[in-house]
Amino acid sequence: MVNNSSDKHNHQVHIRSALKNLAGEDKILDLSETFKVLSDPTRLKIVMALTKDELCTFDIAKVLRISESAVSHQLRLLKTLRLVKQRKDGKMVFYSLDDEHIEDLIRVASRHISED
Secondary structure (H helix, E strand, C coil), X not given: CCCCHHHHCCHHHHHHHHHHHCCCHHHHXXXXXXXXXXXXXXXXXXXXXXXXXXXXXXXXXXXXXXCHHHHHHHHHHHHHCCCEEEEEECCEEEEEECCHHHHHHHHHHHHHHHCC
C-alpha cells in the first residue's frame, strides 16, 4: 500500500521556506567558526569573564587559574573572530567583548540549556 500522506502536505512550500532561512555559504562558515571557537571551555570562560568588565591578561589568568601565555593564545583566536577587542592604556592592554551581541549570544545559550 502506498502512503499518500504527501498528497496532503505541500512540501515545496516548506522547502522554499527552509531555503530562505539558510544563510549564504560565507555566513554559514563564519557562524560555524564562531561556534567552534566558543566550544572550547577556556575560550568560553574568557568570554564569560568579560561580559561585565574589561580585564587585562594577568586578571584573566588569575580568574581562570591558567598561565598568561595560555590566555594570550586564546585571546588571539577570540580577537581574530571579533569576539573580543583590546584597548591599550600605557603598557597595559585591556580586553572586552567586541559588542553586546556576544553577551546576548552567551545569555541566550545559557537560558536554553537551563530550560527543563
